[in-house]
Amino acid sequence: MRSVTRSIRMRSLVRAGLLSLGVSLSLFSGGAADGFVWPNVPERIARSLASPDVSERRAAAQRIGELPSELGVPLAQRALGDPDVEVRLAAAEAAIALRLSRAGDLVIGWLGEGDARLRLAACDVIRSSPTDRSVVALGRVLGDPDAKVRVAAASAMGSSGLPDAVSPLLGHLDDSALEVRVEVARALGRLADPRAVVPLIGKVQDAVPEVRRAVARALGELGDARATSALMIALQDGSQDVRVEAVTALGKLRSDEATAAIAPLLEANAGSDAVLAPTTMPGVRPGQGSAGAGEVRAAALRALGRIGSESAVRALIGALAKDDPSAPRSPVREALVAAGKSAAPQLVAVLSGSPSPPTAAGAALVLGALGAKEGLDPTVRAMQRGVLPLKHGLRALAVLGASEALPAVLELLSDADPTVRREAIRAASELLDPARPDGRAVDPARAMLLDAATPPDEKIELVRLLGRTGSPRAHDVLLPLATTKSRSFRLAVLEALGAYTPAPPKVEAVLLEAIADDAADVRLAAAASIARAGGPSAAAKLLERLQVAAEQDRGAIGLALAGALSRVTDPALAARVGAALPSSPDVARDALLEGLGRMRGEASSKVLRGFVASGIDDRRKVAEALAGHPEAASVLVPLLGDADPGVRANAAWSLGAVGKKDALAALTRAVTDPDVAVAGNAAGALGRVAAREGAAADVQTSLCRAAADPRPYVRANAVVSLGLAGASCEAGLVVGLLQRDRSEAVRLAAAEALWRDVARTQTGKETERRALARCAGEDRNATVANRCARPPVRTPGTDDVLVFVAPDGKDEPLARAPYALVREDGLLRMGIADRRGAFFEFQVPKGTIRLAVPAQLAR
Numbered sequence: 001m002r003s004v005t006r007s008i009r010m011r012s013l014v015r016a017g018l019l020s021l022g023v024s025l026s027l028f029s030g031g032a033a034d035g036f037v038w039p040n041v042p043e044r045i046a047r048s049l050a051s052p053d054v055s056e057r058r059a060a061a062q063r064i065g066e067l068p069s070e071l072g073v074p075l076a077q078r079a080l081g082d083p084d085v086e087v088r089l090a091a092a093e094a095a096i097a098l099r100l101s102r103a104g105d106l107v108i109g110w111l112g113e114g115d116a117r118l119r120l121a122a123c124d125v126i127r128s129s130p131t132d133r134s135v136v137a138l139g140r141v142l143g144d145p146d147a148k149v150r151v152a153a154a155s156a157m158g159s160s161g162l163p164d165a166v167s168p169l170l171g172h173l174d175d176s177a178l179e180v181r182v183e184v185a186r187a188l189g190r191l192a193d194p195r196a197v198v199p200l201i202g203k204v205q206d207a208v209p210e211v212r213r214a215v216a217r218a219l220g221e222l223g224d225a226r227a228t229s230a231l232m233i234a235l236q237d238g239s240q241d242v243r244v245e246a247v248t249a250l251g252k253l254r255s256d257e258a259t260a261a262i263a264p265l266l267e268a269n270a271g272s273d274a275v276l277a278p279t280t281m282p283g284v285r286p287g288q289g290s291a292g293a294g295e296v297r298a299a300a301l302r303a304l305g306r307i308g309s310e311s312a313v314r315a316l317i318g319a320l321a322k323d324d325p326s327a328p329r330s331p332v333r334e335a336l337v338a339a340g341k342s343a344a345p346q347l348v349a350v351l352s353g354s355p356s357p358p359t360a361a362g363a364a365l366v367l368g369a370l371g372a373k374e375g376l377d378p379t380v381r382a383m384q385r386g387v388l389p390l391k392h393g394l395r396a397l398a399v400l401g402a403s404e405a406l407p408a409v410l411e412l413l414s415d416a417d418p419t420v421r422r423e424a425i426r427a428a429s430e431l432l433d434p435a436r437p438d439g440r441a442v443d444p445a446r447a448m449l450l451d452a453a454t455p456p457d458e459k460i461e462l463v464r465l466l467g468r469t470g471s472p473r474a475h476d477v478l479l480p481l482a483t484t485k486s487r488s489f490r491l492a493v494l495e496a497l498g499a500y501t502p503a504p505p506k507v508e509a510v511l512l513e514a515i516a517d518d519a520a521d522v523r524l525a526a527a528a529s530i531a532r533a534g535g536p537s538a539a540a541k542l543l544e545r546l547q548v549a550a551e552q553d554r555g556a557i558g559l560a561l562a563g564a565l566s567r568v569t570d571p572a573l574a575a576r577v578g579a580a581l582p583s584s585p586d587v588a589r590d591a592l593l594e595g596l597g598r599m600r601g602e603a604s605s606k607v608l609r610g611f612v613a614s615g616i617d618d619r620r621k622v623a624e625a626l627a628g629h630p631e632a633a634s635v636l637v638p639l640l641g642d643a644d645p646g647v648r649a650n651a652a653w654s655l656g657a658v659g660k661k662d663a664l665a666a667l668t669r670a671v672t673d674p675d676v677a678v679a680g681n682a683a684g685a686l687g688r689v690a691a692r693e694g695a696a697a698d699v700q701t702s703l704c705r706a707a708a709d710p711r712p713y714v715r716a717n718a719v720v721s722l723g724l725a726g727a728s729c730e731a732g733l734v735v736g737l738l739q740r741d742r743s744e745a746v747r748l749a750a751a752e753a754l755w756r757d758v759a760r761t762q763t764g765k766e767t768e769r770r771a772l773a774r775c776a777g778e779d780r781n782a783t784v785a786n787r788c789a790r791p792p793v794r795t796p797g798t799d800d801v802l803v804f805v806a807p808d809g810k811d812e813p814l815a816r817a818p819y820a821l822v823r824e825d826g827l828l829r830m831g832i833a834d835r836r837g838a839f840f841e842f843q844v845p846k847g848t849i850r851l852a853v854p855a856q857l858a859r
Helices: 025-035 041-049 054-066 069-079 085-097 108-112 116-128 132-141 147-160 163-170 178-191 194-201 209-222 225-234 240-253 256-267 293-307 310-322 331-339 341-352 357-370 373-385 390-400 403-410 418-431 439-450 456-469 472-481 487-497 505-514 520-533 536-548 551-565 571-583 586-598 602-609 616-628 630-639 645-658 661-670 676-693 696-706 712-725 733-740 744-759 766-778 782-789
Strands: 020-023 798-807 818-822 828-832 838-845
Touching (some): 041 054, 041 069, 054 069, 054 085, 069 085, 085 116, 116 147, 132 163, 147 163, 163 178, 163 194, 178 194, 194 209, 209 766, 225 240, 225 256, 240 256, 240 293, 256 293, 256 310, 293 331, 310 331, 341 373, 357 373, 390 403, 456 472, 456 487, 472 487, 487 520, 536 571, 536 586, 551 586, 571 602, 586 602, 586 616, 602 616, 616 630, 616 645, 616 828, 630 645, 630 661, 645 661, 645 676, 661 676, 676 828, 712 733, 712 744, 733 744, 733 766, 744 766
Parallel strands (some): 020 798
Antiparallel strands (some): 798 838, 818 828
């Protein structure tokens, strides 16, 4: 099992692959009390709400939103009926914050109040908690004398998702206030009802560009081909903003009919903000709007990529001539990738001809990004013919990831151009995998490494390249360099030696010697490599050293030993680790428990079970380590009742890794735990177990209930788990969370669940697709919008991950620090770091992991 230690922190400790996760503990100074409510506070608020003194009631109403949901909801319901306007307005805010179920029905009467503030508040409440009755009642408010109220009503109706909202909205497309017309058009787009198509087409020539823009977007969301002609006319609009929305909408329609109209927009200068064309619409000033010509061009590129037809691909390939292949990202290349594998034949034809260097480079890079192996030979031949610049061709081959390209790459390791040499080293490294030994790169890399003319920075990269070959022949090159005087070079050698799994005795010997070095970074580099590649022999020797090592060495030895134990099954060694534990210092104790968790077999499991009744810190680590022992899953269930929430949180998470159907009942109870980390981890565990055991029906009810939990991380994990398990709740629940939940974590989880739902079927799921598209265009949080914009790309496989939790701005991990880790599959793991300031995650999905605000502070 391979161990990977990662960092997800803006500033990180990078020492031979050992990285740290940072958590902003400064957050605790001002907000820790927010999660605690004195027992008498709800009673005092309740008494104040019954007071005849209106000022006392107002003050009490302001505090309702601070209460936990189970305490605040009854008080908010009472305050919504207060005779005082200010009390009711405060109660409305609380109802929204507390996610009061069916709150819309409670404020229908406000829609006829004389105070416009109450009517606006009613619209906001209905938006957050719509019901059939309240949405129908909003139709009457579309005639309100106050334009702000009409806007709020239209917005709430559009968010409701109810077909009964369509007819009233259509009747107000000609509202006298432009802001109302804009919101009505947006609402109709959100509702996605085909009855709106023809009326919206009639508004494409509204006198106001903001309205035309909203109409174009709505027509795109509706996805009806009847709008194609009207949107093509809108491409000539005098407002650049309208043009952007029109071309984007045509892309959503995926109609090849529009390609000829969109293609001329690619001729605009991508960096220009100049106005493209004079207005052709009466009453509109030329260039009216804020978008520039470059934004119109970028939108046209995206649209052609979505259309993906033969003519659309041809137009995009033409745009490669003016593209910069050196740029890390390119809208032209991204659009061709979006067009998919159907673009490959034309791209191959380009490389086989006589294209310009930018066109050839762009075509090769797109073929690589598409993973189109039919582009391998044309790319190599184009490089050999001089048509394709070498540095771009090498980058394309690296992205393609086909090992068959390695010989062509290795030929360029000795190229006279240093830019080409560096790109060749990077490409060869990308094409190699230490898990699949490949000695083809050893001789060319050795020749360049031993050449005195090779620059030092290239030598370091060549050392890393040798490590990635996984070939025993590379040992003869690397081992003599392990004692070089150059610190950076030596660290690179130690890192490369750790790529060989399992490490042969001569490599282990060098790494074990380096772990006793005077320099801390050398010790750490050696420890990380032993953790990745060390075997039983190294584990036994490290255990001996641990008993006599200087205190500053024990951390590195513990790190190395824990990783080496993952490749050990010897019961005798497991017993030795258990015997060493009672006398081991804290800095090594957690590493030993972790190592027993990573060690396979009943013997190590038995040793771990012997520490279940130890102190709190030991119990926390044992509960975490048992995630490596499926045979001991039954031991975790009693730990869900431990007095310490840290133990319960780790036990719940570990059950997600190893539990079976018989653990679901205990995990369901744990979802209601008062500690948010325990409840959140249990919600995540339910989804993991159900996905593994095919038990969607067994967890559906509890997960749907948890999706309404007042704690955002519990809601988030419940929603992701629904997607993992393939379970579903009442229609529109997840879509509603994506549209209306205030928590970024919950909206991210909802997007994750919807993409999983969409991926399960090739057709249908239009409601989910529209919700994701709307989120991508409208969510104010960029992270959420990006998650909604495209389906996640999963890297197969898992890693074992050791993470050190360091306070913000510090270089040292903090013992017992709270953390929340977001995995690539969207699940959050919560808990408390061990005595080293670390935690271990078994078999985390490959990809990015990132830091989130600790669960106790999430809102």
